[in-house]
Amino acid sequence: xxxxxxxxYLHEFxxxxxxxxxxxxxxIAQPSLSRSMKKLEEILGVSLFERHKNRIVLNEAGNLxxxxxxxxLEEEKEMERSVRAFERSRHTISVGSCCPGPLMDLLPKITxxxxxxxxxxxxxxxxxxxxxxxxxxxxxxxxxxPVESDGMxxxxxxxxxxxxxxxxxxxxxxxxxVSFAELNGQSFIMYAHVGFWEDIVRSKMPxxxxxxxxxxxxxxxxxxxxxxxxxxxxxxxxxxxxxQNGRIAxxxxxxxxxxxxxxxxxxxxxxxxxxxxxxxxxxxPYEKATP
Amino acid sequence: xxxxxxxxYLHEFxxxxxxxxxxxxxxIAQPSLSRSMKKLEEILGVSLFERHKNRIVLNEAGNLxxxxxxxxLEEEKEMERSVRAFERSRHTISVGSCCPGPLMDLLPKITxxxxxxxxxxxxxxxxxxxxxxxxxxxxxxxxxxPVESDGMxxxxxxxxxxxxxxxxxxxxxxxxxVSFAELNGQSFIMYAHVGFWEDIVRSKMPxxxxxxxxxxxxxxxxxxxxxxxxxxxxxxxxxxxxxQNGRIAxxxxxxxxxxxxxxxxxxxxxxxxxxxxxxxxxxxPYEKATP
DNA sequence: ATCACTTACGGGTGACGTAAAAATC
DNA sequence: GATTTTTACGTCACCCGTAAGTGAT
Numbered sequence: 056x057x058x059x060x061x062x063x064y065l066h067e068f069x070x071x072x073x074x075x076x077x078x079x080x081x082x083i084a085q086p087s088l089s090r091s092m093k094k095l096e097e098i099l100g101v102s103l104f105e106r107h108k109n110r111i112v113l114n115e116a117g118n119l120x121x122x123x124x125x126x127x128l129e130e131e132k133e134m135e136r137s138v139r140a141f142e143r144s145r146h147t148i149s150v151g152s153c154c155p156g157p158l159m160d161l162l163p164k165i166t167x168x169x170x171x172x173x174x175x176x177x178x179x180x181x182x183x184x185x186x187x188x189x190x191x192x193x194x195x196x197x198x199x200x201p202v203e204s205d206g207m208x209x210x211x212x213x214x215x216x217x218x219x220x221x222x223x224x225x226x227x228x229x230x231x232x233v234s235f236a237e238l239n240g241q242s243f244i245m246y247a248h249v250g251f252w253e254d255i256v257r258s259k260m261p262x263x264x265x266x267x268x269x270x271x272x273x274x275x276x277x278x279x280x281x282x283x284x285x286x287x288x289x290x291x292x293x294x295x296x297x298x299q300n301g302r303i304a305x306x307x308x309x310x311x312x313x314x315x316x317x318x319x320x321x322x323x324x325x326x327x328x329x330x331x332x333x334x335x336x337x338x339x340p341y342e343k344a345t346p
Numbered sequence: 347x348x349x350x351x352x353x354x355y356l357h358e359f360x361x362x363x364x365x366x367x368x369x370x371x372x373x374i375a376q377p378s379l380s381r382s383m384k385k386l387e388e389i390l391g392v393s394l395f396e397r398h399k400n401r402i403v404l405n406e407a408g409n410l411x412x413x414x415x416x417x418x419l420e421e422e423k424e425m426e427r428s429v430r431a432f433e434r435s436r437h438t439i440s441v442g443s444c445c446p447g448p449l450m451d452l453l454p455k456i457t458x459x460x461x462x463x464x465x466x467x468x469x470x471x472x473x474x475x476x477x478x479x480x481x482x483x484x485x486x487x488x489x490x491x492p493v494e495s496d497g498m499x500x501x502x503x504x505x506x507x508x509x510x511x512x513x514x515x516x517x518x519x520x521x522x523x524v525s526f527a528e529l530n531g532q533s534f535i536m537y538a539h540v541g542f543w544e545d546i547v548r549s550k551m552p553x554x555x556x557x558x559x560x561x562x563x564x565x566x567x568x569x570x571x572x573x574x575x576x577x578x579x580x581x582x583x584x585x586x587x588x589x590q591n592g593r594i595a596x597x598x599x600x601x602x603x604x605x606x607x608x609x610x611x612x613x614x615x616x617x618x619x620x621x622x623x624x625x626x627x628x629x630x631p632y633e634k635a636t637p
Numbered sequence: 638a639t640c641a642c643t644t645a646c647g648g649g650t651g652a653c654g655t656a657a658a659a660a661t662c
Numbered sequence: 663g664a665t666t667t668t669t670a671c672g673t674c675a676c677c678c679g680t681a682a683g684t685g686a687t
Contacts, residue, residue, distance in 0.1 A: 056350050056351065056354060057350065057425070057426065058347065058349050058350050058351065059347050063347065099426060099429050100430065100433075101430055101432075102428050102433075103429075114430070116429055116432050116433050119429055120425065123422075123424070123425035123429070125423070125429065126364040126421060127418060127421050127422055130414070130417060130418050131347070131348060131418055133415075134411065134414035135347070135390060136419065137347065137410065138390050138392050138394075138407055138410055138411045139392055139412065141388060141392075141407050141410050142391075142392040142393075142407050152568070250382070284600060336542045
């Protein structure tokens, strides 16, 4: 049987082209690598290299073997990752979301219901959320659309309505609602990690410029010192009303600005999602303050 | 990094349920296996077993790990097989066919053209032929239908016409042709390894009984001492006319009894197939002997 | 002279087997 | 008492590093 370290060495040689370079990266001596490659050939009973006096290169069989080595190493990394993630999932509730909004009212609920469990959350793309769900990286995930798949449970959770947040001097401040189309071309301050919302506003306002802020609090501070509009939602307006700081929130009228969120989990974690859905009302729809 | 032997041990434990049984099958001492499983847990940082005083069983994480181990071991076996097959393909022309007929005139051609190369052949199902082609087990394969696939080359080769072989006393002996329908229900002697032909005759004559003969020569001998009909084709009738031995060959009229064969190879082996197609005429259509 | 690979040699880690103990059936 | 797992201990394989040698750039 071929041990993993031999495959690792082969892969490294494939990547670096010379034994000495590969040996350096592997933190082993070069003769050791030379010997290991011979051993690999001996086990397979197939020569994998063309050996010149001063040079050694993979032949066709060698390239084939290296390709398999890569796949097997990948699979083994996946095994380590997955088994550790599974173990972690027994102590941690890990939430993956398509955007930060629904996390704002879910995370406090989770810590309230599941005492003693660690809670972690991340915003990611739908594709990676689903992958992470399947390999136990996430206990459940939040998507802006339902999914149907074997072994998965999908439950409607709540809505979110996008708002524009502007100073009282902005033309939109007096509007009952605004549309993406009429704002297209304007510049906005935007939190960098808003997930799928970024795709939506970029596609609906392709001519606009967005000043992305890595830090969430920076968005509020920067807004305080500028006339630039930024985005809010019924969730953020409820959870952190102070953020408005004299600004006016105007809802968008486009259908894309109003989304339903769905909680998705594997069958085996259905208990977690059920508890959360039974945990009572979510933040209420935001009512525009009447001065 | 987790070495393969640990995965192998885990897999064996998964299969046999106890350390001692697994150790026996692995030809190692049982304490050694006990230690290795501990080591595996330590590397992963995850406990994989529920340990009772006198019993040790996989927990959930352990079953997950065992599943991954199985896949990785499978992949590694596949690597060994494939690399060795690739090496072999450099010294051997290996032909896979859906049935024996086309091999009868191809194999002599191959040995004629490719001096010094070993030649091997096998009859297999279409699915396994295609798999074997992709993993270098076969230099090329022979199918009763064309295939389209990236990286593959498919060329029309020749036809084969199925015949019924009967004694002069059989009612069909005087017919110009016969159909599956009119023979349905009769018994036949048949070579056991005729590939897809078996599927055809069984589906067209579902009420018939077929006495399968493992050995090819036995078919002829048995026919000599019995009145039972068997099968022939224009190829076999040409290549081994002695096999007829006083029998009459009557062609089938059904369209299924007449097939076109296609040679399929990977792009890289197109030279072999080209040479064979240029190698001149195949065996001629069989002409019924006129007494 | 430097670089890249191979061969030769000695050392240490670690995987193995044996033996014995503990616990269950 | 038979079976199964764990612990303890000594051994040996084998993988590693260092040093030296060869050939190419």
